[in-house]
Amino acid sequence: MAALSLEQASRTISENASRLGQRLQESFSEHTRELNISKGSSLYLEPDDKGKNVRKQLDSSSDREKLDAMKRLVALISKGRNVSEYFAQVVKNVASQNLEIRKLVYIYLLRYAEQEPDLALLSINTFQKDLTDSNPLIRAMALRVLSGIKVPMIGSIVVLAIKKCAADMSPYVRKAAALAIPKCYDLDSTHLPALIEIIASLLRDRSPLSIGSVAVAFEAVCPTRLDMLHQQYRRLCRILVDVDEWGQIDLLNLLLRYARTMLPRPSEEEIDNDVKFLLTSAEPLFQSRNPAVVLAVTRVYYYAGPPSYHPRIVQPLLRLLHTSKEVERVVVAYVFAVSRSAPNLFSPFYHQFLLRTDDLRQVKQIKIKVLLLLANFDTYQAILREFIDYADDPDDEVVSDAIRAIGKCAHSIPECAQQCLTALITMIRNHRDVVVSSAVMVLKYLVQSQLTAASSSSAAATPQQSSLKIIAQLARRIDDIRHAQARACVLWLVGQYSASNEPSSGPEGVVEWAPDVLRKSAKGFATESPLVKLQIITLAAKLLVLSPSDRTLSLIGGYVFSLARYDLNYDVRDRARMITSLLSGLGLSEAVGAKDSDQESRGGVILRREQVRLVLFEGKIGVVDTEEELDLNVAALGSLGMITHKPMHGDTHLPDWLERGVESSLRDTEDDAPPPPTLMSFSSSSSAPIAHTKGFAPPVVLSPAGGASPAGGPRAQYTDLDSFYADADEEDEESESEEDDEDDAEDEEVSEEGSEEEDGSEGEERQGHR
Numbered sequence: 001m002a003a004l005s006l007e008q009a010s011r012t013i014s015e016n017a018s019r020l021g022q023r024l025q026e027s028f029s030e031h032t033r034e035l036n037i038s039k040g041s042s043l044y045l046e047p048d049d050k051g052k053n054v055r056k057q058l059d060s061s062s063d064r065e066k067l068d069a070m071k072r073l074v075a076l077i078s079k080g081r082n083v084s085e086y087f088a089q090v091v092k093n094v095a096s097q098n099l100e101i102r103k104l105v106y107i108y109l110l111r112y113a114e115q116e117p118d119l120a121l122l123s124i125n126t127f128q129k130d131l132t133d134s135n136p137l138i139r140a141m142a143l144r145v146l147s148g149i150k151v152p153m154i155g156s157i158v159v160l161a162i163k164k165c166a167a168d169m170s171p172y173v174r175k176a177a178a179l180a181i182p183k184c185y186d187l188d189s190t191h192l193p194a195l196i197e198i199i200a201s202l203l204r205d206r207s208p209l210s211i212g213s214v215a216v217a218f219e220a221v222c223p224t225r226l227d228m229l230h231q232q233y234r235r236l237c238r239i240l241v242d243v244d245e246w247g248q249i250d251l252l253n254l255l256l257r258y259a260r261t262m263l264p265r266p267s268e269e270e271i272d273n274d275v276k277f278l279l280t281s282a283e284p285l286f287q288s289r290n291p292a293v294v295l296a297v298t299r300v301y302y303y304a305g306p307p308s309y310h311p312r313i314v315q316p317l318l319r320l321l322h323t324s325k326e327v328e329r330v331v332v333a334y335v336f337a338v339s340r341s342a343p344n345l346f347s348p349f350y351h352q353f354l355l356r357t358d359d360l361r362q363v364k365q366i367k368i369k370v371l372l373l374l375a376n377f378d379t380y381q382a383i384l385r386e387f388i389d390y391a392d393d394p395d396d397e398v399v400s401d402a403i404r405a406i407g408k409c410a411h412s413i414p415e416c417a418q419q420c421l422t423a424l425i426t427m428i429r430n431h432r433d434v435v436v437s438s439a440v441m442v443l444k445y446l447v448q449s450q451l452t453a454a455s456s457s458s459a460a461a462t463p464q465q466s467s468l469k470i471i472a473q474l475a476r477r478i479d480d481i482r483h484a485q486a487r488a489c490v491l492w493l494v495g496q497y498s499a500s501n502e503p504s505s506g507p508e509g510v511v512e513w514a515p516d517v518l519r520k521s522a523k524g525f526a527t528e529s530p531l532v533k534l535q536i537i538t539l540a541a542k543l544l545v546l547s548p549s550d551r552t553l554s555l556i557g558g559y560v561f562s563l564a565r566y567d568l569n570y571d572v573r574d575r576a577r578m579i580t581s582l583l584s585g586l587g588l589s590e591a592v593g594a595k596d597s598d599q600e601s602r603g604g605v606i607l608r609r610e611q612v613r614l615v616l617f618e619g620k621i622g623v624v625d626t627e628e629e630l631d632l633n634v635a636a637l638g639s640l641g642m643i644t645h646k647p648m649h650g651d652t653h654l655p656d657w658l659e660r661g662v663e664s665s666l667r668d669t670e671d672d673a674p675p676p677p678t679l680m681s682f683s684s685s686s687s688a689p690i691a692h693t694k695g696f697a698p699p700v701v702l703s704p705a706g707g708a709s710p711a712g713g714p715r716a717q718y719t720d721l722d723s724f725y726a727d728a729d730e731e732d733e734e735s736e737s738e739e740d741d742e743d744d745a746e747d748e749e750v751s752e753e754g755s756e757e758e759d760g761s762e763g764e765e766r767q768g769h770r
Helices: 001-034 049-059 063-077 083-092 099-112 116-120 125-129 135-147 153-165 171-187 189-203 208-221 231-243 245-262 273-288 291-304 307-320 325-341 347-353 361-374 380-390 398-410 414-427 433-457 461-476 484-496 516-522 530-546 551-566 571-584 597-600 609-619 721-756 760-769
Strands: none
Touching: 049 347, 063 083, 063 099, 063 208, 083 099, 083 116, 099 189, 099 273, 125 135, 125 153, 135 153, 135 461, 153 171, 153 189, 171 208, 189 208, 189 398, 208 231, 208 245, 231 245, 231 273, 231 551, 245 273, 245 291, 245 307, 273 291, 273 307, 291 307, 291 325, 307 347, 347 361, 347 380, 361 380, 361 398, 380 398, 380 414, 398 414, 414 461, 433 461, 433 484, 433 530, 433 597, 461 484, 461 516, 484 516, 484 530, 516 530, 516 551, 530 551, 530 571, 551 571, 571 609
């Protein structure tokens, strides 16, 4: 019996466990169906059966089926699929009582209302009805969809809906009305006067939630009507800290444009109160967690504040450097733009802009430019060492920028010129072509700059000699330089500065190493690039002009011109033909490969040797800087062109300051009036007592408990906390003694009352009086 009962009990437990598991499974399936986490792939339709199922679900009477179908459609929209074929079935559910279904229907209609304008117009009445719904979320969504239906014929209806929602009691609905104004203006610009009137009413809104969207609408519809902000300027500055983060950005840009258009230019000696009020109101936003807000405040301080306010932007920008890679790229661009006009702001913090191995290429390049601007007499040693180290970077573009920065340092800081030249000459022995070519081009720029400066100065023999030594070193290493542009630079330097007045072992009037460079170049002329061939032809012509009587130079020059005359590149052929004609008057027919009969038949003007030398050596006046300039036309802060270094659509320029600004009285409002004076109590010894007339109660004078009245004597001054507590204890003792005296007086009164009760009539009279 015991074994039978035990078996029945175990059977009952197993049955109950199976039922419980089945119930839990059904409940879990039901809940996962509602949460849509059972199968992620079920949201996406298949071509045939699933599409028919969606239509049935949309026409179903069950809200659960409709919601499941709408989720599928919105999921397909997010994947880029075209589901406009279900538009008719979706429109039927626009008046659904389920809020979740309505949201998804509104999303669908916003996407496809422009493609199906006729069907979308059928739901206009429903949207107009929703504008009066008790739920502000429904009212805002209805206006959003109504303004998103891009059908020009409903423009007047949209304007009326915006006007109605602009006066709504909910700030969320007023925000939706402000965001709908630009859509309505794009739909039909003829409604501009009505929209401006709505914007004027929204500008008077006291809610910080909607004012940021109003700024967006103002910039999109009537950006030149800054006169509408006169009465609102100071109030907008006051509520700036209460506006949402993205609204603060638009509002700051609007206030900055107003300040530069309507207010006088600030200076160190004098700054307008309204400009100062804007800067003071925006300063707390430097602590914002949103980097875009901090950058917007930086823009305001940079363009609206005098130079004495600019140091306040340093620490906020440095704080953003370590936020993320994307933010760092924008912040470094801001620092570069600011450092162009005020490098002393960030010079003490140059170590914050040193390159890291995981930096993006664009960030590395802009950091190199920033470090170049921050280099001064105190920091150039450390920064120059960094540039030399960056020459080993794996990225060729970063290497090229770093080597060019070394040349800029030598040009801008004369104290480090020798150190820069030594580093560049060392880089010529490097095995990377990009290092060698960049170093040669920078050396060309430095040598050319020094020799140009030496020619204009009488006491510059030492720089000239050092520059010629550098050219000689480059000439001796011409075979190791394989980069085409670098070889062309060396050949140009050799030809340009090959004249010599000192006797040498080579041809007369030419430095001793120049003919050997021409010999090596002519030997491989056929394999050189067109850029190098052009410089070889020019080098041969310059050496022939300097020493026309040298037999060796004539033979080498003739060989070069004969090869160039039949070259495949037309630029090389044209250069050879031009040089041949130029040298025809020097009696170098053997060198240029021309006969006397050809010279006579050619005709024209024949130049003398001095004239040919002037054309070849002084044809280009000034230093030729082959490197790129450091973005001379930097875009304004906050523009996309500042990041891309290209003119971008939508970037606007800030207006210039007015000379005197508009009248300050235009911005005066009732909020700016001083508060009325508080009612003060008068002491009993006042010579002018208050006359209490009929109907007016005397003023109530409040004074602290246990202390003197405001009109009394001076309050006690405490030097430390112990004296304060000691005084408080004394006051407590005094109050306790006063309470004891009052209790004794009450006891005496009670005893007197007891004795008076014997006299009945007299006691009753006293009790009644009390």
